[in-house]
Amino acid sequence: MQKIHVKANRHWMNDPNGFIYYKGKYHLFYQCFPYEARWGRMHWAHVVSDDLVNWEYQGIAVFPSKTDDRDGCFSGSAVEDEGKLYLYYTGVRYLVENPEDINLFLDEQFVSAQMLITSEDGYHFDNIKDKKTIIPVFNNSEIGDARHTRDPKVWKEDDGWYMVLGSTINNKQGKLLFFKSTDKKNWTYMNFVTKDNGFGWMWECPDYFQTDGEQILIFSPMDFNKGGKSYSDQSICMKVMFQKETCHMEMPDTYQYLDYGLDLYAPQTTVDEAGRRVLLAWLRMPKPVDGQWSGMQCIPRVIEVKNDHIYFRVHPNIRNAFSKKINSPDEADENGYRVSFSLEDGETVDIGGYQITRKGNKIHTDRGRLVDTSWEMQTEFSTPDLKDGFQIDVYVDPNLIEVFVNDGEYIISNCVYNLGTDIHQQGNVKYEMYTLEGTEVSEV
Ligand code: FRU
Numbered sequence: 001m002q003k004i005h006v007k008a009n010r011h012w013m014n015d016p017n018g019f020i021y022y023k024g025k026y027h028l029f030y031q032c033f034p035y036e037a038r039w040g041r042m043h044w045a046h047v048v049s050d051d052l053v054n055w056e057y058q059g060i061a062v063f064p065s066k067t068d069d070r071d072g073c074f075s076g077s078a079v080e081d082e083g084k085l086y087l088y089y090t091g092v093r094y095l096v097e098n099p100e101d102i103n104l105f106l107d108e109q110f111v112s113a114q115m116l117i118t119s120e121d122g123y124h125f126d127n128i129k130d131k132k133t134i135i136p137v138f139n140n141s142e143i144g145d146a147r148h149t150r151d152p153k154v155w156k157e158d159d160g161w162y163m164v165l166g167s168t169i170n171n172k173q174g175k176l177l178f179f180k181s182t183d184k185k186n187w188t189y190m191n192f193v194t195k196d197n198g199f200g201w202m203w204e205c206p207d208y209f210q211t212d213g214e215q216i217l218i219f220s221p222m223d224f225n226k227g228g229k230s231y232s233d234q235s236i237c238m239k240v241m242f243q244k245e246t247c248h249m250e251m252p253d254t255y256q257y258l259d260y261g262l263d264l265y266a267p268q269t270t271v272d273e274a275g276r277r278v279l280l281a282w283l284r285m286p287k288p289v290d291g292q293w294s295g296m297q298c299i300p301r302v303i304e305v306k307n308d309h310i311y312f313r314v315h316p317n318i319r320n321a322f323s324k325k326i327n328s329p330d331e332a333d334e335n336g337y338r339v340s341f342s343l344e345d346g347e348t349v350d351i352g353g354y355q356i357t358r359k360g361n362k363i364h365t366d367r368g369r370l371v372d373t374s375w376e377m378q379t380e381f382s383t384p385d386l387k388d389g390f391q392i393d394v395y396v397d398p399n400l401i402e403v404f405v406n407d408g409e410y411i412i413s414n415c416v417y418n419l420g421t422d423i424h425q426q427g428n429v430k431y432e433m434y435t436l437e438g439t440e441v442s443e444v
Contacts, residue, residue, distance in 0.1 A: 002055045003335045003436065004318060005397055006030070006047050006280075006297040009057055012037050013295030015151075015205060015266035016280040017044055018078035018087045021273055022122050026052055028280065029061055029087070030297070031075060033103070037288035040103030042072035044089070048122075052272070052300045052317045058123065061087075065127040068093060068113040068137075071105070075151040075205055076115075077268065079161070079184075085122050086184055088163065090150035091115040091133065111137040111146050114165065116185065135179070135187055141170075143189055144177055151205045153268070154184075157244050163187060166203040166219065169194060174203035174221050178247035190247035198253070200224035204233070205266040208242060208249075211277040212305040215242050217251065218258065218279075220266050230262040230378040231284060237310050256310055261365070261381050261403075261413040264298060277303040278315055285415045286375050289399055298413060299395055299402055313408035314393065322395070324437040329396070329421045332435040336397040339423065340432050343390045347427030351394060352420030354401050361385040363392065363405050363412070370416035383410040 006028060007013070014031040021027075025048050032045035044062035047055040062073045069091030076089030096109040114135035119125050138144035149167040156162070163179040175194040179187040200221030207218040218237040225234045235258045241250040258264055258281065267281035279301045288294040300315040322338040329337060329352070341349060343358035350356075353369040363386065368379040388406035395402040402413040425431070 002047070002057070003053060004299065004321070004395075005335075005400065006055050008032070008037070008293040008295040009045070010037075010293050011035065012039055012293075013045070013297075014039065014282050014284075015075045016268045016282065016297055017075050017089065019268050019270045019280055020078040020080065020085070021270060022078070022080050022085055023083075025050060025122065026272075027078065027085075027122050028055070028297070029078075030282075030295075032060070034060060035103075037292060037294040040101075042074055042092070044073055044087075052278070052315055053321050061125050062089065062117055063127055066091065066115075066131050066133070068133045069115055069131070070094075071097070071110065073115075074112070075266065075268075077153045078270075079154050079156060081156075081184060083120070085119040086154070087117050087119070087125075088134075088152040088154050089115055089117075090152065093137075108147065112148070112150050113137045114149075114152050114163075114187075132185065134185060135165075143192075145169075145171075148202050149177065153205075153207050155209065159244070162244065162247070164206045164208050166206050167192075168202040172201055173197075174200050174219075176203055176206050176219070176249070178249070180247065191249075193249040193251060195251055199236070199255075200233075205235075205268065207267065207269050208240070209269055209277060211303055214305040215240050216303070216305065216310065217242075217249070218267055218269070225262065228378055229376055231265070233265060234262060235259070235265055235267055235281065239305070239308070239310075258312065259298075259411045259413050260383050261411070262378065263415050264413055269303065272300075272302075272315070276315075279303055279312065283400055283413060283415055285399070286371065286377055287417070289417075296397075296400060298400075301408065301411070304408075309387075309409065311408040312404075312411055314395070314404055318395075319393075321436055322434040324435050326433045326435050329423055329433065332396075332433075335436055336395065337433050337435045339392075339394045339396065340434075341392055341429050343392060343429060344427060347425070347429050349392075349394075349423070349425045349429055349431060351396055351401065351423050354414070354416060354419065356392060356394065356403060358390055363390070363403065363410070365401075365403060365412050365414065367401070367414045367416050370419060372417070381412050381414065383412065386410070
């Protein structure tokens with residue numbers, strides 16, 4: 001059983017996949033290489049939860065078994081129809097495998113097809129008899145790239161089923177492809193959207209949805225954030241205009257990062273039990289923890305749009321789980337603790353070596369003491385100018401600090417190593433600390 005954060009189990013984790021509330025449980029799958037704590041031939045591992053707080057590992061649900069997915073079951077999404085679970089994903093076949101490590105391809109030589117596997121109960125998947133290729137490898141690069149087209153996100157509208165795929169134009173410019181279906185199996189290409197000279201060369205993990213009356217697009221452009229020590233592939237979000245009859249999408253020039261700590265990537269959303277739009281995402285880690293495991297999921301975040309701004313708030317189940325007041329981090333449960341405070345200009349709180357400072361209208365963080373300088377990682381991060389105040393809620397896990405500013409106006413999440421168990425402050429900051437209250441968590 002894992003709590004709060006889903007973490008890789010003695011191996012490798014990347015993107016969340018097939019996240020859905022189905023038959024009274026949250027099902028989450030994730031990209032997994034089950035042999036070592038590094039990326040390789042992809043499988044879908046599976047965890048299940050009643051409440052988004054406690055997660056039970058279910059083993060590997062989807063694994064390579066067909067010619068089209070023999071070298072990897074890449075990212076995808078889930079929908080339910082008439083009680084049945086449908087998992088859409090990208091099957092990958094290497095054209096040239098690395099002879100020294102057959103779990104990797106050589107020189108970008110692979111092709112991608114879109115695939116479907118179903119389940120009657122969310123737990124049983126027949127990888128041999130029940131897989132189907134629904135969109136074969138493209139042979140017409142005018143529509144989609146044979147290699148870099150992936151990550152189907154499927155959703156339902158009143159007139160049928162829709163799919164968005166991430167793709168590229170000639171490995172130079174990112175692009176999204178839209179498809180429609182009435183039976184979830186036969187898909188018709190409808191339209192695409194791209195941005196001249198904007199947002200990277202390949203758009204991974206697109207997710208489109210409506211919330212608070214707004215149409216929102218989240219995607220992860222590759223080679224977008226140039227020139228720094230942080231990852232160049234980053235996840236961004238924006239308000240868009242989508243016309244479902246034609247699948248025509250208009251994208252603005254402006255965007256928000258999902259997380260200003262720049263470690264978070266490849267998010268996916270679903271609708272929770274109470275109808276909230278909730279998001280999970282992969283936190284990239286530079287080194288396996290204790291040489292054993294790499295990759296974890298962020299705290300579930302609820303997306304809200306207010307005054308033209310996209311907020312990512314802590315899911316109430318998580319916030320309520322951290323309700324037992326403590327006086328020192330020593331009293332915290334092994335799943336960590338929450339620290340809440342508000343900052344005047346110039347004040348700092350130091351949590352085990354992780355520093356959070358207010359500088360004017362921004363919150364600034366520094367993890368310099370908690371990563372090895374030889375890793376050459378970016379250590380300092382900043383929010384944009386804040387509008388809602390300077391109230392901070394920090395969720396502290398031994399390997400991940402998530403700093404929610406003004407209830408999700410902005411977030412800075414950073415992976416850390418060798419976090420201390422002390423907490424102190426410069427200035428006159430009053431803070432309160434909370435750890436997990438028992439194991440039973442009820443929803444409000
Ligand atoms: C994003 C991604 C996806 C792909 C998967 C492969 O991190 O590259 O585009 O489906 O990971 O593991």
